[in-house]
Amino acid sequence: MTQADSIQRETYRAPGFWRSVFSKILFGAEMRHFALVLPLLLFILVTVVVPVGHFLYRAIDNSTLANNLPHAAASLENWQPQDGVPGNATFAAFAADIRAAVAAETLGQMAQSLNQQLTGTRNMMLKAGLMVDDSITDLNAKDMLLAKLPGLANVKMWMLVKAGRSSFTDFYLLQSLDLERNLNGEIAAVAPDRSIFLAAIWRTIVISINVTLICALLALPVAHVLASARPPYAGILLALVLFPLWTSLLVRTVSWIIILQGEGPVNTSLQFLGLIDDPLHLVYTRGSLYIAMVQVLLPLMILSILAVVVKLPKELVRAATSLGADWWQAYWRVQLPLIAPGIVTGAGIVFVFALGYYITPALIGGPRDQMLSSYVALYTNKTLNWGLAAALALQLLLVLAVAMLGWAAFQKLSRGKS
């Protein structure tokens, strides 16, 4: 393109050029396609992404304390936990804040929020709410409040109030990792008897890995049989594998409870055969959890492997055998590497699904078999501890993200090889 050319292009526009550019952008095919996707995008944003974001934000949200204790928090700006119980000015500001919270009817909320970070503070705050109407002045606030509410002598309580200077808190994130801030404000591990969450994360990962491995081992021969089945049987077998996928997860889990319970068919037949005298405790154990989860997820693994196995050339094994390999060598060194991508795909799907399982562990697992999902539900349902529930949900999402990134990296790597 010469310079003159470009100058002319820059300067000369056919009549209606801009109008046509404008209408191309607004009414052109691309805009039309974009406009087709937009409603669903907005719908998913409003019904899924925003609620999830709103919920996860609660893991770091400290606004209840920040909004309700502004003066007390401000008065503690230069206070350190080592200074002990703060002075009269702080108590006066504290009383004023509580008075305002009572007037605004947010005291209950604040008491709940404090209680989640320091057990026992809820009742104290509610009592304080009843007291502040009395004769508490700026001069006697500390003596009056401390006399009736000995809990206010706890330095940890004032650390929490001081944290109210910020609208954000790391308390729940630390708690979900079995960590806390000590009196010096340093991050430290909580006492072993209170640490439960790291174990829960680890348990979630271990259970998911085990379920994935069991599924892979069970699915491999099934996929081969399905791939080599003749037409009428192949369709029937495939439908039989597909059908469980379509039936309610809840129904299948309930069914395992019935099968494995004390008076269930497994126990009664074992007793009938005289193999056992008393019914075995099969349900509400780790074993029953594995059985139910594998049953639910196995079809996904079978289908993923089957998708690869059906494409394998039949001549491969014969070629390997003709070169002197026995069956095992032909399978291990020729077929299996080609099936591996299917196994990896299936493993990724099964692992990701297993990580987030809730209904199955909640119904069929014992108290020691609960996974992260159950804890998210527990802190939401039982104690309305949104902060902790959200922090645990973040952990679950983090594990999920790491798993998916690892899976994607592995797939990219294996694709690069072949």
Next chain:
Amino acid sequence: MHFWPRLRAQLAGAHTALVLLFILAPIAIMVPISLTAGTMLTLPVPGWSWQWYEVVFTDPRWTRAFMNSLIIGAASTVLATILGTFAAIGLTWGRFPGQRLMLAVISVPLILPIIIMGVACFSFYATMGLVGSRLALVLAHAGLAAPVVVTTVMANLKSFDRTLMRAGASLGAGPLLAFRRILVPLVAPGICTGALIAFLISFDEVVIASFLTTADQRTLPRQIFSGVRESISPAIAAAAVILILCSAIVLALTAEMQRRARKLQMKPR
């Protein structure tokens, strides 16, 4: 020498039979248990009776749950199918910036752990006072099902010949007419499959339902769920069989739809 391959095949066959038994037995045993004459969820059953189906079809708690499931399932299916079909068309044919990101956002419900979705909806709709309304559950279920509709319709659209749309346009059909008379009839099996799956997703969903419903809007799975925890009665099994039957019908219908889709695509043009 011919002994080993045969034994191997027999072992693999036996293994497959056992695996199939393992994955199908829990579904199958619901049928005899639901027909028990006793009052316990046990096998073998003491006698046969339809009484628990009678309970499910007459007890107001179960009939209300059944109606709720149908209403919520139908509403979320309509919503998910309309939004999902349009989005699938835009995503298959469009080439616009941010397209991959849009697909990623739309796919979020596919991988999001259901408990996070449930608790998040509870937290979000509680602030708006919508917990305990059917609307909240319809929106949540539609959000859950729409990505599946998108995937299904996109798969069917890939084999749709776009020149047909241009041919229609050359004959004077506007975009709307071409959409209605050319695209929809040819992609209908895909849209119907997506709609059926969307219905099933809503019909079987229990976690979000357990967070968003009070006694009045309980769906069928939610009623089973509370039945398991509160009062174990064979009515649960009867309701479960109804859920299983619905799954079977939907599976059969989708198989038929996909068969029709293949037939439509094989027609000589």
